[in-house]
Amino acid sequence: MIVNTCGFLDSARAESLEAIGEALNENGRVIVTGCLGTERQLVEDAHPAVLAITGPQQYEAVVGAVHRHLPPVARPFEDLVPTPTRLTPRHYAYLKISEGCSNRCSFCIIPHLRGALTSRPAAGVVAEAERLVADGVKELLVISQDTSAYGRDIKYAASTLRGREIRAHFQDLTSELAKLGVWVRLHYVYPYPHVDQVIELMADGGILPYLDIPFQHASPTILKAMRRPDNEVKTLDRIRAWRRACPDLAIRSSFIVGFPGETEGDFEMLLDWIEAAGIDRVGCFKYEPVAGAASNALPGQVPEPLKQERHDRLMAHAQALSAERLAAKRGRQIEVLVDQVDGDGTAVARSQWDAPEIDGQVFVPGAIGAAPGDLMTVTVTGSDDYDLMAVPGGAA
Numbered sequence: 001m002i003v004n005t006c007g008f009l010d011s012a013r014a015e016s017l018e019a020i021g022e023a024l025n026e027n028g029r030v031i032v033t034g035c036l037g038t039e040r041q042l043v044e045d046a047h048p049a050v051l052a053i054t055g056p057q058q059y060e061a062v063v064g065a066v067h068r069h070l071p072p073v074a075r076p077f078e079d080l081v082p083t084p085t086r087l088t089p090r091h092y093a094y095l096k097i098s099e100g101c102s103n104r105c106s107f108c109i110i111p112h113l114r115g116a117l118t119s120r121p122a123a124g125v126v127a128e129a130e131r132l133v134a135d136g137v138k139e140l141l142v143i144s145q146d147t148s149a150y151g152r153d154i155k156y157a158a159s160t161l162r163g164r165e166i167r168a169h170f171q172d173l174t175s176e177l178a179k180l181g182v183w184v185r186l187h188y189v190y191p192y193p194h195v196d197q198v199i200e201l202m203a204d205g206g207i208l209p210y211l212d213i214p215f216q217h218a219s220p221t222i223l224k225a226m227r228r229p230d231n232e233v234k235t236l237d238r239i240r241a242w243r244r245a246c247p248d249l250a251i252r253s254s255f256i257v258g259f260p261g262e263t264e265g266d267f268e269m270l271l272d273w274i275e276a277a278g279i280d281r282v283g284c285f286k287y288e289p290v291a292g293a294a295s296n297a298l299p300g301q302v303p304e305p306l307k308q309e310r311h312d313r314l315m316a317h318a319q320a321l322s323a324e325r326l327a328a329k330r331g332r333q334i335e336v337l338v339d340q341v342d343g344d345g346t347a348v349a350r351s352q353w354d355a356p357e358i359d360g361q362v363f364v365p366g367a368i369g370a371a372p373g374d375l376m377t378v379t380v381t382g383s384d385d386y387d388l389m390a391v392p393g394g395a396a
């Protein structure tokens with residue numbers, strides 16, 4: 001078993017160590033990789049029985065460890081055929097366009113763990129996307145640490161794909177991906193001005209009207225302490241302009257509550273801002289000091305019970321907003337992508353507003369003949385806090 005770990009928050013590190021323990025109990029032959037792998041001693045002390053420990057992006061080291069502990073069986077006729085491995089279902093795939101980050105948010109050690117922004121040449125990204133689509137992928141999820149900064153480190157250099165030059169720029173890349181005829185979903189976007197052009201692509205149906213923007217907070221004082229862009233009014237204006245250009249746009253965001261110095265006023269400003277911005281999907285984290293993060297030295301650490309209280313208040317607020325926004329979709333005819341079909345014939349699907357694993361689902365009973373990866377037209381008949389209910393076809 002290969003356990004891919006996170007080494008960021010203390011809670012994530014604890015969870016990673018727990019997962020390694022679980023894997024050892026289940027199977028006994030475990031290779032550790034990912035960010036926690038940079039802390040070899042910690043892993044070895046907790047789990048001396050692991051077979052190998054590798055760090056982030058050390059793909060060759062992982063494969064080397066696998067081959068050392070599980071030598072491949074020789075298959076002379078098949079060994080020359082490359083067999084790409086994906087951990088996602090056949091019908092969707094993550095497309096990583098860059099690694100690392102050149103921002104310096106005070107609570108984050110990702111630039112330290114993963115290095116500065118390193119963008120892949122656009123030709124390689126588009127070629128990979130084409131291969132995935134040819135392999136049956138119906139939805140591409142574009143990921144990175146800072147998607148809208150794509151190409152900045154390589155001065156947006158063009159690369160050549162079948163004689164055609166493609167610039168390593170967020171806008172050019174999304175235009176290329178829009179031509180592939182599959183769902184394209186953007187994660188980890190910053191609200192920079194050049195995102196405006198991508199909204200036009202969304203309005204034209206080229207890519208999904210969905211943006212995952214980790215805003216983290218809305219109070220200028222806290223944003224400044226986080227060392228993030230702090231003009232929440234301008235951001236609100238930008239979101240409103242996006243919604244005018246693309247009324248179906250769904251925005252997912254994550255927020256940190258209990259950041260050092262956060263007052264009740266800052267927190268209430270955040271609640272109001274989430275409502276004013278109409279954030280459709282919300283994730284919330286309680287601030288945790290991370291070894292090596294600049295924010296550890298900030299005054300005004302918020303007590304744990306207060307962090308929990310703010311977390312619960314924010315999630316209740318977001319839940320009510322989500323329920324309201326989903327109720328407005330009742331009666332609409334929408335396209336959904338089927339993830340699975342239950343034994344009773346109910347398709348568990350997702351709309352354009354739902355990323356896998358993190359957002360809601362669309363339940364479609366009586367989806368006769370549906371299979372994972374199918375795109376279906378359905379009519380929304382009901383909704384709850386996070387999910388939609390629908391019937392197949394264009395009439396309720």
Ligand code: SF4
Pocket residue numbers: 101102103104105108109110111145146
């Ligand atoms: S929070 Fe995101 S944008 Fe900020 S430094 Fe970390 S990875 Fe970069």
